[in-house]
Amino acid sequence: MKIITFVKRVPSTTTRVLIKDGNALDPTGVEFILNPYDEFAIEEAIQQKDKSGDGHILVMSFGSADSQKELRTALAMGADEALLLQNPDAPNADGATTARTLTAAVKAREFDLLLFGKQSVDKEQHGVGPAVATALGIPCITEVTKLDITDGTVRAEREVEGGREIIEAPLPCAITCQKGLNQPRFASLKGIMAAKRKTLDIVDTDMGTPLVEVLKMEMPPERPAGRILGEGVAAVPALITALREEAKVL
Amino acid sequence: MTHILVILETRDGVLRPASLEAVGAARIAADGLGGGTVTALACETFSADASSLGNAGADKVLIASATEHSADGAALTAARVAKELEASAVFLSATVRGKDLCGRLAAALESGFAADCTSAHTNGGSLSFTRPIYGGKALQTIQVNGPVVVASLRPNYFSSAERGGEAVVEETSAESGKGRVVKIAAKEGGRPDVAEANRVVSGGRGMGGESAWHLLEAVSDALPGSALGASRAVVDSGWRPHSEQVGQTGKVVAPELYIACGISGAIQHLAGMNGSQCIVAINKDADAPIFQHATYGIVGDVAEILPVLAEELAKVTE
Numbered sequence: 001m002k003i004i005t006f007v008k009r010v011p012s013t014t015t016r017v018l019i020k021d022g023n024a025l026d027p028t029g030v031e032f033i034l035n036p037y038d039e040f041a042i043e044e045a046i047q048q049k050d051k052s053g054d055g056h057i058l059v060m061s062f063g064s065a066d067s068q069k070e071l072r073t074a075l076a077m078g079a080d081e082a083l084l085l086q087n088p089d090a091p092n093a094d095g096a097t098t099a100r101t102l103t104a105a106v107k108a109r110e111f112d113l114l115l116f117g118k119q120s121v122d123k124e125q126h127g128v129g130p131a132v133a134t135a136l137g138i139p140c141i142t143e144v145t146k147l148d149i150t151d152g153t154v155r156a157e158r159e160v161e162g163g164r165e166i167i168e169a170p171l172p173c174a175i176t177c178q179k180g181l182n183q184p185r186f187a188s189l190k191g192i193m194a195a196k197r198k199t200l201d202i203v204d205t206d207m208g209t210p211l212v213e214v215l216k217m218e219m220p221p222e223r224p225a226g227r228i229l230g231e232g233v234a235a236v237p238a239l240i241t242a243l244r245e246e247a248k249v250l
Numbered sequence: 251m252t253h254i255l256v257i258l259e260t261r262d263g264v265l266r267p268a269s270l271e272a273v274g275a276a277r278i279a280a281d282g283l284g285g286g287t288v289t290a291l292a293c294e295t296f297s298a299d300a301s302s303l304g305n306a307g308a309d310k311v312l313i314a315s316a317t318e319h320s321a322d323g324a325a326l327t328a329a330r331v332a333k334e335l336e337a338s339a340v341f342l343s344a345t346v347r348g349k350d351l352c353g354r355l356a357a358a359l360e361s362g363f364a365a366d367c368t369s370a371h372t373n374g375g376s377l378s379f380t381r382p383i384y385g386g387k388a389l390q391t392i393q394v395n396g397p398v399v400v401a402s403l404r405p406n407y408f409s410s411a412e413r414g415g416e417a418v419v420e421e422t423s424a425e426s427g428k429g430r431v432v433k434i435a436a437k438e439g440g441r442p443d444v445a446e447a448n449r450v451v452s453g454g455r456g457m458g459g460e461s462a463w464h465l466l467e468a469v470s471d472a473l474p475g476s477a478l479g480a481s482r483a484v485v486d487s488g489w490r491p492h493s494e495q496v497g498q499t500g501k502v503v504a505p506e507l508y509i510a511c512g513i514s515g516a517i518q519h520l521a522g523m524n525g526s527q528c529i530v531a532i533n534k535d536a537d538a539p540i541f542q543h544a545t546y547g548i549v550g551d552v553a554e555i556l557p558v559l560a561e562e563l564a565k566v567t568e
Contacts, residue, residue, distance in 0.1 A: 017384045019388060142321070228541060
């Protein structure tokens with residue numbers, strides 16, 4: 001099974017966000033991590049490769065030079081080879097532009113399965129996996145929590161609002177991975193040492209004219225200050241009154 | 251003239267509630283751009299209510315002949331119809347299916363997309379959208395520079411138009427896809443999904459353990475239409491399923507009422523519920539950050555307070 005998995009370097013979810021020049025994240029002092037949903041994609045790639053008995057995992061990122069760190073992490077977890085589509089402006093690229101760039105790189109390669117995180121936790125667009133699959137003319141199943149591949153048929157499960165869907169599609173296929181699909185492994189010391197000898201290609205990549213323009217970025221409005229109504233059960237009647245008469249939500 | 255296409259979402263022949271919000275948003279956008287047509291498209295057959303869709307803002311409803319949902323099939327159908335209508339924008343709901351279709355449609359139309367938007371603007375004759383990023387820690391306002399503006403809209407942020415009037419209902423052919431939904435299992439328990447509910451009762455580590463969840467269920471039972479939510483710590487501990495997780499790595503919710511019980515208010519949780527209209531926090535730690543974000547707070551033990559709250563709520567909601 002030939003698998004390509006995709007990763008993105010993103011600010012940690014515990015980081016405080018500050019704005020630079022009114023339209024982008026100020027990276028000063030921000031801790032960057034491997035996008036948490038991409039960890040599920042890497043883990044799934046390793047498990048599917050093991051299950052198929054033989055195979056190859058290429059991990060790909062459209063990112064700045066710094067993204068080598070996240071690619072090395074993926075190699076240390078168990079991916080075989082890494083490719084960085086390098087562009088200093090990549091961290092600010094929109095989903096459609098990212099998808100277009102990745103599609104061009106994927107087209108030049110053979111694959112059976114594409115594995116994405118269901119979203120990045122920075123721009124949260126949820127669209128790169130489905131957009132790449134559509135441009136390639138292959139099916140895609142998003143937000144997958146259970147995956148079985150038998151005899152070239154993918155059977156996947158995902159949660160939708162108020163229910164669960166079971167979806168079938170033939171290979172080659174793209175999957176976007178949701179929490180619950182698997183338990184991502186930590187890179188072992190042996191894996192980290194091995195990753196240093198694996199290939200990490202860096203290709204300077206043009207992304208063309210972006211398909212989305214950021215007009216501005218701002219902090220969300222502050223919530224008006226609330227108030228403590230009291231302590232313990234004695235405060236419950238005051239809460240009921242406030243919800244009915246002030247907030248008018250009952 | 252502007253033509254906006256709205257993709258309706260149906261399941262088991264029933265329209266999802268967020269679809270009417272997307273129709274309403276399209277109506278306002280079309281009017282804001284100087285007048286135009288709103289066409290709603292269902293990618294699978296269902297029995298459309300011409301007056302409720304017309305009232306919500308649709309001029310026309312197209313129903314494709316597919317009998318099962320195929321995401322790639324739906325994207326092909328929607329892209330074909332968008333081209334036939336020469337639509338300048340396509341709106342969807344930012345549900346699981348909608349977010350999925352959004353990226354596909356943009357790719358099929360060789361355009362950009364704006365996902366999970368919380369407001370739409372029509373300044374100067376062009377569309378722009380504001381959307382939360384970094385888990386709601388910041389907002390960005392963006393403009394799509396492609397032939398067709400594709401945008402998904404976060405549920406509970408837009409309203410239907412309530413303008414009266416009927417929509418014209420017509421049929422159209424459906425494209426087939428390679429992937430297909432073979433089975434849909436309804437969620438057990440009868441409570442709505444946390445992302446769709448208008449009221450949410452949510453628990454954190456301060457609940458003490460999964461055996462304490464009957465306390466939250468009792469409060470939820472006293473609040474018609476409410477859903478259960480949970481913090482990441484609770485889900486990571488295996489007390490509750492991930493489908494209930496609220497926060498940056500779970501679901502983003504914006505109900506009218508959000509009751510946070512035993513939740514300290516980690517930044518990634520706040521990101522997932524800060525859009526709620528009214529937030530109630532119950533926590534024994536008076537210094538918990540959740541109190542700085544809550545509309546109303548009670549300091550105290552959830553085990554003592556929740557049964558009384560359930561009882562008092564039942565009296566007023568019955």
